Structure formats: structure tokens, C-alpha cells
Amino acid sequence: MDESSAELTDLYHEHYSRLLRMAVLLVDDGAAAEDVVQDAFMRVFDSRARLRDRDKALAFLRRTVLNKSRSLLRRRQVSRKYQHRLVQRESGPDESVHGVDRTVLADAIARLPPRQREAVVLRYYADFSEAYTAKIMKVTPGAVKAYCSRGVSRLSSLLRERV
């Protein structure tokens, strides 16, 4: 196994699962999320700088997953085939976890405006700081704060109603 393949394997074991879950929350489709993350991993070592610097590689993976998720959602909107596949897949009536109905939560996330959804996922699932979330989303920290505030408010009100 050459150097880049060994590095790629290490990176996969460390970050693939978490990035995959983040992608699922962003695109609400497990298969599409796998495609997004795998494509990001295939490209991560196109640059020798990222091969030498693990932090740069991770930052690239996060940005790429976010950007590819955005592209995927845009394509769905354009083709009018936007489907809440997570809702369909997780449509069992008794699937409450920690007191939250998964169907309700997935539906609520899918209904958030794109930027609010991204901010909420990055801040409250990936646990990124406001500054780092802003950097990845290429917006200001103030905008991240606003997106999160509105997103959380909307989600929590929905969840409280249904729980």
C-alpha cells in the first residue's frame, strides 16, 4: 500500500462515519450521503499539501461534503424530485429515541431553509464553533448565529408540539 492509500485508510477510520452522518442530516438520503462523502475522500489527496497536513485534509473533507450536499439539494430542487427519503425510510410509527419522534424531527429538518439547516447541523451535530461554521459556510459568524437561532426555535417548537 502506497503512502497516500495508507493515509487515506487512516483518515477513513477516523472521520468517515461522522462525516457520513453529517451528510445524511444535510441531504436526508443515506445512499446519496455515501456518494457525497466517498467522492470527497477520493479527492482529498489530489493536493500534496493535504497529504502532508492532516488538518488541511479534514478541513477539505468537511468543506467538500458541505458543498457537494448543497449541489445535490440544488439539483433535486431543479428537477423537482425533492423527496424526503429519510422520512420514507424512517416511517415506522414507534421509533421514538430520547423522547423525540424521528419522523417528526427528520421532517422538521428537511423543511428548514437550506442555510438554517446547514448551520444547525454543523453547530449542533458536528459541534463546530460559530467561527468555524461561518468559515465553512462562507458567511459571517453573526449570520451563523442568526441561522441557528431561527433553526433551533423552529425545530424545538415543532418537537415540543409532537413529543
Place this chain on the structure above:
Amino acid sequence: MTESDTAPPDGSSDEQLVRNGLHALVADVEPSATALPRVLAGRRRRTGVRTLLGVTGAVAATTAALLLTLVFLVDRTPPTVPAGTAPDSYVAQLADGTLVSVMLETGEVRQEFGRPGAEITALARGEKHVYAATADGGVLRMGAAGSFRRMRGVVPGDEVTAIDTSEGRLAVASGNRVALVSRNTTRRITLSAELVVRDLALDRSGRLALVVGDRTISGPPTLRVVPAGGDSAVRLDTFEVGCGPLRTAWTSTGLAVLRPIECAVTDAVRITTIDPATGSRIGGGVHFGLDRPLGAIGDIRVSTDATDRILVATTSGRMWLVDGAGVDPATGQCASRRDCTSVPPVM
């Protein structure tokens, strides 16, 4: 993940609710069993394609560089730019006798053709050679690297009054005779004994234009045309100029004729283009003042280049470049930093 990337857990109950919900929602999401092999295989394919693209790019870049190098070298290979035919240059004789081509814009000497070793009375510029009429009669053909030979077919001893060359042919005027030399053959055209050829111009087809004076009368010179392959000169009577033409040169549209603007005013000239078939005027041309009055017909010379620009040069060393309706003084000195003889340069 670096420390600055992450945020400490927030105390807000709503945020905690959302956080818990998000984690719970994807808690059972796991990578597919084939995820890692697919990533590694995709990476290998990508590396192969990138390598192929890189090799292709390198080959393309090398090919482009090679072609550019070839073009660069070809453009600068002396045989492809024959001596004397470089654009934007004229041929002149330096004060030390060396024949040179001089860049029109800068006055820099572009190429040297050596010294003829005799007094020069007129110059003509060919595709690969420079022709120089010598005062002792005859014409020398000067080549690159100082090589020269005396042209056969031109009778030595005759005073050469004008020469011109085109497409490998050389026309030499001596008195009332014109010798047309082409490779190893010489064709002679003889006018009436009282006539004298003051100037001539040879076009690409072999057609000759002659400025002819009459020794027996004091009238102005006339313009005559000898068709290609012909042996008699047809006078262009319809071209009326009070003081006659002084010099002529072929352009792509007709004959450029230089004459004084008035008979009494010899320090200003006009260039008119006329139809060589009918003698009618094609263009009114331009007029401009000289630095001094013309003393004799040999004091001035006109020559043209492939773009129909006309170089007017005098024995005083002044030159003017006529381009359409514009007249601009050419390089003040014949060649920068080097003086020239009084032989008028030609393009």
C-alpha cells in the same frame, strides 16, 4: 478536529433538545461494508487519470514548445529572410563604402553586404542581392557576407543612369539603351538616339516604365512604358505634367510619379499615381517640401515596398516615407551613428 473548531456544549434547553435529536437521528447510520474499498479504488482510478492527463499535458506542452522553437528559428534563419528584402528597411551606402540595409524606424544597420570597391552611382534592391551601378560602368551584384560579382550583359564602360530589379530581373539604363538581364539572357531596348533614359522602374511582370528626356529640345521628360516582353516604349501622352516626371516607381495600383509641384519651384515635389495603360491619373497624391532645391534629376530617387509605401531620398541624405496620404520624414541620418554617401537609398 482542532480545538478551535469545536464548540463547548450549550446550556440552552432548546439547543440541547435539537442536539440530542440530531445525534439520535443518525445514531444508527453506519458506512456500507464496501465504503473503504470503493474509496481506495476510486482514488486509484483518479490517480491513473490524473497521471494520464499530466503525461498528455506534458506531451502537449513539449510539442507546443517545439513548434514555437521551430517557428522562432525559422523566422530568424537568414535564408528565409533574403538580404535586402527585410520589411521596413532600405539599402544605403555607408561613408566607408559598405553597402548595408538599414531599419527604417530606428536607423539601425540590419545587414552588411560588403564594399564594392568602386564609386557607386545608383542602387537597386533585389530579393537576395543588392545591385550597385558603378561610375566606371557596369553593375555589381552584392550578396550576403560581402560576396559580389559583376553582372554580365551590362556593357562595361557605359555610364549607367538608372537601375532597377524585380523578380530576378535587372534593368539597366545607359543613354538611350535599356538592358534587361534575366538569368543568362539579356534583352536590349534601344530608343532614338536623341533620347536618354533618366529613370526606369521594373515591375514583377517584367514591364518597364521609363522617364525619358530629349537631348535636342529643352522640354520636360516624358513617361514611356515597355510592356513585358516588348522591345518598344509607348509614350504616355495623356499624362500631363508641366515640368515632366522626375522619377517613377511601380506600385500595386499603378505608377507612382514624382515631379515638381511647379516648374519654378524645385524645392517641393508631388507624387501622383497614374494608370500605366492609359496615362490617366488614379490618385492626386501628396506633395511636400524638400530641404533644398533639386539641382539635377539624379538628386532624388523614389522606391516602393510591398505595401506601396514610397521612399523618397535625396543626395543630401534626407528621406521621406509616403504612406497613402501621409508623409513622414524618415530617419534623419541615413544610418544611426554612421554617415552615408550621397547615393540615395532605396527600399
